[in-house]
Structures are given as structure tokens and as C-alpha cells.
Amino acid sequence: MIAWKDYHLAKSLEDALTALHGEPGPNRLVAGGTDLLLDVQQGRQPPPHTLVDVNAIAEMCALEVRDGKMFVGAALPLNRIIASPLVQHHAHALYQACSLIGGPQVRNVATLGGNVGHALPAADGAIALLGLDAVAHVYDAGGYHRRGMGELYAGPGRSALNADQILVAFSIPMEVGGCSSAFRRVMRPQGVAIAILNMAVWVQADGEVIQDVRIAAGPAGKVPFRAMAAEAVLRGQAWSLAILDEAIAAFLGEARFRTSPHRATFAYRQHLAGVLLRETLSHAWQQARAEG
Numbered sequence: 001m002i003a004w005k006d007y008h009l010a011k012s013l014e015d016a017l018t019a020l021h022g023e024p025g026p027n028r029l030v031a032g033g034t035d036l037l038l039d040v041q042q043g044r045q046p047p048p049h050t051l052v053d054v055n056a057i058a059e060m061c062a063l064e065v066r067d068g069k070m071f072v073g074a075a076l077p078l079n080r081i082i083a084s085p086l087v088q089h090h091a092h093a094l095y096q097a098c099s100l101i102g103g104p105q106v107r108n109v110a111t112l113g114g115n116v117g118h119a120l121p122a123a124d125g126a127i128a129l130l131g132l133d134a135v136a137h138v139y140d141a142g143g144y145h146r147r148g149m150g151e152l153y154a155g156p157g158r159s160a161l162n163a164d165q166i167l168v169a170f171s172i173p174m175e176v177g178g179c180s181s182a183f184r185r186v187m188r189p190q191g192v193a194i195a196i197l198n199m200a201v202w203v204q205a206d207g208e209v210i211q212d213v214r215i216a217a218g219p220a221g222k223v224p225f226r227a228m229a230a231e232a233v234l235r236g237q238a239w240s241l242a243i244l245d246e247a248i249a250a251f252l253g254e255a256r257f258r259t260s261p262h263r264a265t266f267a268y269r270q271h272l273a274g275v276l277l278r279e280t281l282s283h284a285w286q287q288a289r290a291e292g
Contacts, residue, residue: 003040006050010057013139016166019052029054029166031075032109034102035118060113060168063087070172074113078125079104081112090174092287093181093200097128100185113167116152119159121225122195122218128183129170130224131200131216137168144168153223178211179204180287184280186272188263194219196264197272201280205288210234210243215277220255220269229254230277239285247281248274 010016020027028048030036039045054060060075063084070090072081078098081087087095101124102110115125116136130149138145141164152167154160161167175181185198197217204212213234215227230251237243257269264272 003037003047004049004051007053008050009053009055013057013059013166013168016052016054016057017139017141017164019050020163020166022050024049026163027052031055031060032077032111032114034106034110035114054166062169065174066171068174070174071169072112072172073169074116074167075111078102078107078110078112078115082107091128091132091172091181092175093131093183093202093284094125094128094172096183097124097185097198097200100124100183112170116149116170117159117161117167119153119155119157119223120194120218121153121156121221121223122198123224124183124185124195124198126224127198127216127218128181128200129172130226131183131202131214132172132181133202133214134170134172136170138165139168140165146171149224150226155222175202175291178206178288178292180284180291182280182284182287184276184283186276194263197269197276199276199280201277201284203281203284203288205239205285205292207292208238210237210239210285213281215251215281217251217255217273217276219260220257220273222256225255227251227254234281244278244281248277251277 008019026048027050030051031054040047054075060073062073064071081098112125115123134149136147152160181202183200185195187195199217202214213231215230218224230247233247233250257266259265
């Protein structure tokens with residue numbers, strides 16, 4: 001059974017916005033559709049009247065350097081992100097995260113914009129982007145706007161973007177000498193789609209000193225979580241096991257884990273958090289030192 005009435009292939013952002021607001025509604029944007037169509041099929045969203053396909057909009061499928069930053073279109077399939085030498089070299093956490101989303105068939109069609117737009121607090125792509133300090137490019141009737149990753153979420157499964165806005169792309173600072181990033185996650189062996197816990201770390205090394213650091217994790221709150229207290233402990237300090245232990249303690253003090261009946265208990269996530277932070281940060285640090 002087809003769950004929509006009409007289909008429109010948009011040729012530009014303006015065209016997509018017009019079709020999105022066309023009568024009758026509701027109308028929905030689609031690129032990969034791996035989340036949207038499943039939600040409609042399982043009754044979590046009402047069937048749209050029109051699917052507005054954005055795959056023919058060049059800007060939403062771009063992957064290039066713009067103004068010294070990596071520009072990644074929101075409609076770009078994950079397999080193209082994974083295959084990009086630019087991403088592999090300059091955004092290693094994003095490369096690792098996208099490599100773990102779904103299986104090969106899913107990654108052939110699923111998009112980074114869909115991963116973020118679904119607004120889950122432990123979405124792998126979203127956690128990587130948060131750790132990499134990405135900025136979202138959003139388009140609406142007023143033109144282009146930029147938003148930090150933390151501004152895209154209103155709660156678990158609730159995007160802060162409204163029906164009048166299109167998530168176009170992400171700008172990501174490129175990793176240079178002395179900088180690197182890493183992504184790790186823990187999953188149930190049965191293959192439940194959402195991670196028990198995942199984490200992205202970006203670090204800048206200056207000799208033996210942690211010059212700067214960003215830590216993102218999920219689910220550690222209602223939205224993708226940035227571990228500011230743990231970062232403050234590490235920033236400007238010489239690398240040591242002692243400072244790593246302090247950062248773990250700070251992280252556990254600020255994260256808000258909960259028990260999930262289908263994935264893990266609060267206690268298990270609390271235990272995993274220290275292990276995952278130690279492993280992810282150590283890997284990013286070693287890579288940053290090698291790059292430096």
C-alpha cells in the first residue's frame with residue numbers, strides 16, 4: 001500500500017519550500033526516507049499527501065570545501081560521506097560514525113540530514129557533528145540561517161526546526177596538524193538500532209598539553225549532550241592518567257543517564273561512560289599527537 005498521494009521532485013530550495021506548503025497537506029521532505037517511511041508505516045506519523053524529494057537540489061548533495069570548512073549536504077547518502085577522502089582525513093569522527101549507521105543497504109540511501117532531523121539524543125551522525133563543532137545551514141522564506149547543533153533539538157524525537165524550514169547542509173571545521181577526532185559506540189549484540197551509549201571526541205594537542213577538546217555523547221540527556229564540565233577539566237592540562245580520571249568523574253557528574261527497558265540500565269550506562277570516554281579520548285589524542 002502506498003502511504004502518500006503525490007510526489008514532487010524539487011529542483012531548487014525555493015521549489016521545495018513552495019511544494020512543501022502546497023495544498024492539500026500535510027507534505028513532507030524526503031531524501032533517503034529510511035526513518036520517515038518507517039514512521040509512517042508504523043503509525044508514528046500521519047501519511048503525507050505529497051513527498052517532496054530534495055535529491056535533485058545540488059547544494060543539498062554537495063561535499064566540498066567552502067570558506068575553509070567542509071560543506072556536507074544534508075541529502076548526501078552516508079555511503080558517499082564514508083567514501084570521501086576529505087571526510088576520512090579531516091573529520092575522522094564523522095567517517096567512523098557514518099560507517100556504523102545501519103547496514104550497507106541503509107547507508108546507500110540514508111542521509112546525514114535525516115539522522116539529525118529525526119532528533120534522537122543518541123543518533124550517531126548527530127553526536128559526531130556535535131563533537132566536531134558543526135554548524136547547520138537552514139533555509140526558509142527569509143533565506144539562509146546558521147544554527148549550532150544544539151539549537152536543532154526541542155526534545156527526544158522533536159526537532160526545533162519547523163515545517164517552514166529546510167535543513168540544507170553542515171559546515172565542519174577541518175582537522176589540521178595537531179588535531180584529530182574519534183567516535184565510538186556500544187550496541188546490544190542483537191542489533192537494536194539505537195546505541196546503548198556513543199561518543200565523539202575532538203582534541204587539539206600542543207606537545208603534551210591538551211590545548212582544546214570537545215566531547216559529545218548520547219543518550220546522556222533529552223538531546224545530544226556536550227560534556228562541558230569534562231572539557232573544562234581537560235583543557236590546557238598535560239596529558240596524564242590522573243587528568244583523564246578527573247575528566248571521567250566530571251563527565252559522570254554532568255551526564256543524565258536513564259534506564260531504558262530495551263537497551264540498558266542507568267548503572268550500566270554509568271559504567272560504560274568512563275570506559276568509552278577513556279578509549280575514545282585516548283584514540284583521538286594519539287592521532288592528534290601523530291598528526292602534530
